[in-house]
Amino acid sequence: MQLIGIKRTEGTEPLLEVSGISKRFPGVVALDAVSLDVRRSEIVGIVGENGAGKSTLMKILAGIYRPDSGAIRFDGRPVSIRSPGEATRLGIGLIHQELELVDSLDVAANIFLGREPVSWGPLKLIDRKTVYSETEGYLSRLGLNLSPRTSLSRLSLAQQQSVEIARALSLKARLLIMDEPTSSLTSTETERLFGLIRDMRRDGVSFIYISHRLAEIEELADRLFVLRDGKNAGILAPPEITSERMVQLMVGRDLKSFYGSLASTAGDTFLQVDGMRTRRYPAQQVSLTIRRGEILGVAGLIGAGRTEVAQAICGVNPAVSGEIFLKGERLKIESPSEAIRQGIYLIPEDRRRFGLISEMSVRENISLPALARHSRARLIDRRREVESTRTISSELRIKMASLEAVTRDLSGGNQQKVVLARWLSLDPRVIVFDEPTKGIDIAAKADIYHLLRRLASEGVGIMMISSDLEEILGNSDRVAVMREGRITGILERSECSPESIMRLAVA
Amino acid sequence: MARKEISILILFVALCAVVAIKSPQFLSTANIQNMTRLIGAYGIFSIGVGVVIITGGIDLSVGSLFALLGVLLSMMLVEWHWPASLAVLAVIALGSSLGTIHGLLITRLHLQPFIVTLCGLLLYRGLARYIASDVTKGFGSGQGFQWLRESAAGGLFGIPMPFVLLTIVGAVAWVGLHRSIYGRHLFAVGRNEEAARYCGINTSNTIAGAYAVSGTLAGMSAILIAFYTNSISPSSHGNFYELYAIAAAVVGGCSLRGGEGSIIGIILGTALLQVIRNLVNLMDIPSSLDFAVMGTVILIGAIADEIVKPRKEF
Numbered sequence: 124m125q126l127i128g129i130k131r132t133e134g135t136e137p138l139l140e141v142s143g144i145s146k147r148f149p150g151v152v153a154l155d156a157v158s159l160d161v162r163r164s165e166i167v168g169i170v171g172e173n174g175a176g177k178s179t180l181m182k183i184l185a186g187i188y189r190p191d192s193g194a195i196r197f198d199g200r201p202v203s204i205r206s207p208g209e210a211t212r213l214g215i216g217l218i219h220q221e222l223e224l225v226d227s228l229d230v231a232a233n234i235f236l237g238r239e240p241v242s243w244g245p246l247k248l249i250d251r252k253t254v255y256s257e258t259e260g261y262l263s264r265l266g267l268n269l270s271p272r273t274s275l276s277r278l279s280l281a282q283q284q285s286v287e288i289a290r291a292l293s294l295k296a297r298l299l300i301m302d303e304p305t306s307s308l309t310s311t312e313t314e315r316l317f318g319l320i321r322d323m324r325r326d327g328v329s330f331i332y333i334s335h336r337l338a339e340i341e342e343l344a345d346r347l348f349v350l351r352d353g354k355n356a357g358i359l360a361p362p363e364i365t366s367e368r369m370v371q372l373m374v375g376r377d378l379k380s381f382y383g384s385l386a387s388t389a390g391d392t393f394l395q396v397d398g399m400r401t402r403r404y405p406a407q408q409v410s411l412t413i414r415r416g417e418i419l420g421v422a423g424l425i426g427a428g429r430t431e432v433a434q435a436i437c438g439v440n441p442a443v444s445g446e447i448f449l450k451g452e453r454l455k456i457e458s459p460s461e462a463i464r465q466g467i468y469l470i471p472e473d474r475r476r477f478g479l480i481s482e483m484s485v486r487e488n489i490s491l492p493a494l495a496r497h498s499r500a501r502l503i504d505r506r507r508e509v510e511s512t513r514t515i516s517s518e519l520r521i522k523m524a525s526l527e528a529v530t531r532d533l534s535g536g537n538q539q540k541v542v543l544a545r546w547l548s549l550d551p552r553v554i555v556f557d558e559p560t561k562g563i564d565i566a567a568k569a570d571i572y573h574l575l576r577r578l579a580s581e582g583v584g585i586m587m588i589s590s591d592l593e594e595i596l597g598n599s600d601r602v603a604v605m606r607e608g609r610i611t612g613i614l615e616r617s618e619c620s621p622e623s624i625m626r627l628a629v630a
Numbered sequence: 631m632a633r634k635e636i637s638i639l640i641l642f643v644a645l646c647a648v649v650a651i652k653s654p655q656f657l658s659t660a661n662i663q664n665m666t667r668l669i670g671a672y673g674i675f676s677i678g679v680g681v682v683i684i685t686g687g688i689d690l691s692v693g694s695l696f697a698l699l700g701v702l703l704s705m706m707l708v709e710w711h712w713p714a715s716l717a718v719l720a721v722i723a724l725g726s727s728l729g730t731i732h733g734l735l736i737t738r739l740h741l742q743p744f745i746v747t748l749c750g751l752l753l754y755r756g757l758a759r760y761i762a763s764d765v766t767k768g769f770g771s772g773q774g775f776q777w778l779r780e781s782a783a784g785g786l787f788g789i790p791m792p793f794v795l796l797t798i799v800g801a802v803a804w805v806g807l808h809r810s811i812y813g814r815h816l817f818a819v820g821r822n823e824e825a826a827r828y829c830g831i832n833t834s835n836t837i838a839g840a841y842a843v844s845g846t847l848a849g850m851s852a853i854l855i856a857f858y859t860n861s862i863s864p865s866s867h868g869n870f871y872e873l874y875a876i877a878a879a880v881v882g883g884c885s886l887r888g889g890e891g892s893i894i895g896i897i898l899g900t901a902l903l904q905v906i907r908n909l910v911n912l913m914d915i916p917s918s919l920d921f922a923v924m925g926t927v928i929l930i931g932a933i934a935d936e937i938v939k940p941r942k943e944f
Contacts (some may be wrong), residue, residue: 439828460830471828480822482889491818492829494811501811545829 136199138163138329139184139215139298144193146179153179155353156193159331161298166320166330168344170337170369172592172625176353177333181300184331185217186210198297216296218287218304224275231258231271234290261289265319281312288319299323300331303426305339317343335424337366337629349373370629374592374621390415392451393584394436394467394553399445401431404608408445411603411610413553413584418575420599421588422624428608429588430472433555436586437469438462439477449552463492466552470542470559472588474535478542481531485523486512488530489544515544520570536567543574553584560594572598592621604628634883638898641931645905653912663790665908667783670792671854672874673900677803678729678847679872680879680896684807685840686820686888687736687743691728691750692848692875696868697758699725699852704767704862707775714775722849728754729845733838751872758864768861782857792854796897799847804893816840820888878903881928902927 139161146154154176161167171177182188184195186204195202197213204210210217224233231254242250258271267285275283284304291299301320305313320330320343334340340347347364349356349372357372393415398408409432413419421429435442438456447454449465456462462469471477479488489512490497497508512526519540523533530541539559546554559575560568575598579585589595595602602614604627612627650656675692682689699721706717728750735746772779786794807813815836818826827833855871856862882899884891906927910920 458830458832459828460832463830469828476822477825477828480818480825480889482821483818487814487818491814491826491831494814498811502805502809503811503814505809 136163137161137196138165138198140196141180141184142194142196144180144183144190144195146176146183146188146190152353154183154190157350157353157355159348159355161329161331163329164324164327165345166324166332166343168340168347168364169331169333169350170335170340170347170373171350171356172373172590175350175373177350178302179353180350181217181302181331181333184210184215184300186215211294214295214297215300216291216294216298217300217302218284218291219302224283224286226276227274229272229274230262230269230278230286230289231255233275233286234258234261234271234293236290257293258289261292264292265289279312281308281316284308284312284316285319292323296328298329298331300333302333303335304332305334305336313339335629337369340364340369341366366626366629370622370625374625393449394586395448396432396436397446397448399432399435399447400443401428401435401608402440402443403431404428405443407608409605409608409610411613413586414600415584416579416582417600418579418585418587418598420595420602421586421605422592422595422602423590423605423628425590427605427628429605430557431608432605433469433557433586433588436462436553437467437555439469439471463549466550468546468549468551468554470539470546470554470556472557472561474538474542474562479530479538482529484527485516485521485530485533485541486526488541489515489548492545493549511548512544515548516541519544519547519574534564534567536563536570539563539567539571543571547578551578551583553586554578555586555588557588558590559587560589560591592624595619595624596621632883632892632895635892635895635898638882638895638902638931642898642902642905645902645909645927649905649909649912655912656908659788661908661912663785663788665904666793667790667858668792668907669897669901669904670790670794670796671851671858672871672878672904673796673897674792674799674854675844675848675851675871676875676878676896676900677799677893678844679875680882680884680891680893681803681807681816682743682840682844683876683879683884683886684816684820684888684891685837686823687837687840688747688876688886689729689732689841689844690744690747690872691732691754692844692851693868693871693873694751694754694758695725695728695845695848696852696855696871697862697864698754698761699849700856700862700867701758701762701767701864703853703856704769705761707778708768708770711774714778717775718778718853721853722846725849725852726842726846729848730838730842732845733841736841737834737838747872755865758867762862762864764864766861766863769857778853779857782854783860792858795850795854799850800893800897807893812836812839817889820890822889874900874903877924877928881931 137160141157141159143156143158144154145156157176157180159180169177179188183190184204186207186209189205195204202213204213225236235254240250240253241247255271262269262271265285265288269282275286278286304316308316324330332340332343341364344364347359349369351373359368391414392412394413396409396411398410400408407428411419423429431440434440436447438459438461441457447456454465475481486509490508494503497504497511509526516526521537521540521544523537530538533541559571575585575587587598596619600616602619602624603610604612604614604624606628614623655661679689679692703717703721706712706720707714732746732750735741736743769779781791784791807816815826815831818831819833819836823833855868859867878899879891879896880886881902882891882895884896903924906924907920910917910923915923
């Protein structure tokens with residue numbers, strides 16, 4: 124660990140001190156003896172790769188998770204935060220990436236949700252007068268031109284965010300944790316949020332500010348903690364809070380050369396995407412190519428728009444505009460079935476929601492898109508179905524009680540293999556993997572990496588989205604890096620390094 | 631047969647045994663004929679509603695549809711003197727089109743199945759009463775369509791026609807649901823519509839198809855039921871029949887969450903409900919308790935099923 128000197132200003136006692144916090148989940152150590160301190164009227168930034176432990180740490184502070192070990196002191200007293208309610212009572216407010224407001228209620232109702240003041244004695248009716256007048260006060264303090272009676276559903280994301288902050292204000296929060304608060308804001312809205320944060324800091328509120336946008340951290344943070352693989356990787360103070368230093372600390376680890384055989388024989392352009400605009404980022408155009416026999420890695424942070432590109436190529440969420448060419452032939456892909464007809468298949472990130480029909484058997488899951496091949500006059504030939512699914516599942520070494528086992532009962536790795544098996548029997552031309560090894564054990568990971576390489580060498584175009592830098596570096600022949608809906612760079616094998624990718628992935 | 635179907639079969643046989651011992655009349659030819667006739671007529675539309683339930687939807691409109699189609703059938707035959715074959719075609723085609731419209735409203739406009747078919751329930755009842763001027767319709771002497779009455783209400787070698795038709799419809803539906811691509815898609819859509827879409831299944835058409843099937847089978851049943859009652863009072867004909875169908879499907883193993891169920895289960899469920907109604911008749915239970923007895927038996931079945939169910943570990 125590399126700690127950079129901290130200037131301790133006299134008289135600024137710490138508000139929050141976290142020391143040696145650890146948290147284990149089955150199979151993962153999310154936090155390993157992490158320490159953090161926040162002083163009064165201070166904005167502390169936290170950065171780290173996906174999975175570095177930021178969210179876990181924040182959820183511990185907000186009382187959502189409980190640490191396995193370690194100590195927390197708040198305002199000089201040792202505390203244990205056992206529930207979100209306790210965090211609130213201490214004065215810790217958390218503003219999530221996903222806002223937690225009720226769309227159908229109005230601003231005031233959202234601010235007082237769960238602690239509505241009551242009147243009328245035993246009748247306990249909501250004291251609407253207090254609710255609205257107090258809300259008005261908070262809104263004007265935040266300089267918001269909003270009526271307390273406006274329904275949340277009519278507000279922009281930025282305005283909803285302000286309502287979250289107003290709620291934190293109403294809770295008299297002394298420490299506000301903001302997790303990617305600007306991910307859905309425009310630059311003007313971001314500026315206004317920053318002004319607000321600074322005003323509140325002047326009033327004595329402290330902040331923990333988490334962001335992937337390093338420029339924002341540079342601008343805002345009084346001090347910065349870097350997390351890496353669940354551990355403290357360094358603390359930076361102003362002159363040193365630069366993108367360069369941050370990236371260095373975020374990725375600074377030994378990269379073993381793994382997954383072996385690269386040196387693929389990439390041929391000519393196979394799949395070409397031209398000027399694609401996705402629904403989430405309609406202002407950005409994405410263009411990329413996949414060459415025959417290569418694995419194109421797509422790196423970037425969560426929310427960079429990678430999944431949207433994958434979904435557009437595979438017709439699940441069709442592109443707003445743009446063209447897709449396969450072997451020079453222009454394709455019209457407006458639904459999954461059109462992509463499937465062309466041999467373009469998606470292995471989605473969320474297996475349980477989009478990949479598998481968990482209550483159905485391995486056989487039924489594998490054969491689902493291939494039923495026409497196993498049938499005559501639209502009637503399924505059970506014997507052919509069983510034979511074909513048995514062949515492919517033993518080829519992929521899927522561990523299961525039988526072909527009739529319900530896929531819900533399989534391990535993550537075997538579930539992923541079931542999804543893969545489905546498409547392998549259908550002569551794939553392009554397979555788009557979205558986080559192919561998420562939640563999968565090491566052994567199954569290795570199987571999947573080898574399969575990726577084998578498919579590529581057989582001439583299947585492979586696009587692999589991954590938030591795991593090692594996975595990207597270990598498997599890709601080229602890497603496209605995305606940020607905020609656009610491709611910020613395409614790196615050849617020789618140019619790929621954790622730093623070069625991270626630099627393109629963060630602003 | 632799946633575990634669920636076996637347990638309902640056991641319940642069915644046990645109930646029959648109890649009724650038969652208590653009331654020997656249960657096994658008389660007349661009683662069995664009457665019961666199988668009802669099982670036939672109810673089973674056919676219950677299969678349709680069951681298919682809809684397998685997609686995760688619901689069809690509340692069938693009862694009112696019987697009133698509307700029944701009134702129209704009577705008027706076509708008796709007042710407008712349509713050829714019987716044309717009337718039959720028209721009734722089935724109308725049922726099938728209304729079902730298709732339900733399906734399209736649900737899949738294209740993304741309306742909720744409950745709302746769409748509830749509106750159907752209200753609308754068709756109102757139309758039936760309006761068209762018939764709230765006057766009970768019948769089939770009179772049956773001049774000119776004797777063969778139709780025979781094939782709807784008569785028998786084949788002593789087996790009531792509705793039951794014969796149920797066997798045929800059941801066999802076709804079994805193949806369609808348990809052996810065809812469409813059937814597999816129905817289950818997949820009912821279990822996880824999004825994942826099914828990712829597999830290239832046209833989920834909208836699959837779901838809309840289920841409502842079309844339900845409408846078509848309701849059209850067939852409408853004819854059988856009209857000739858069974860032989861008079862169609864527009865305000866009460868078919869009342870609650872949608873609930874019989876839903877109950878039969880659920881008792882027979884369909885889950886209201888979708889993705890579960892079987893044709894055999896639905897038919898057994900229908901049969902069980904009819905035996906319960908028959909039991910009320912034969913055992914001198916006041917007929918006003920008809921619904922109460924049915925509710926109690928279904929509830930006991932559901933509780934027993936939940937208690938003996940093998941626990942899943944999570």
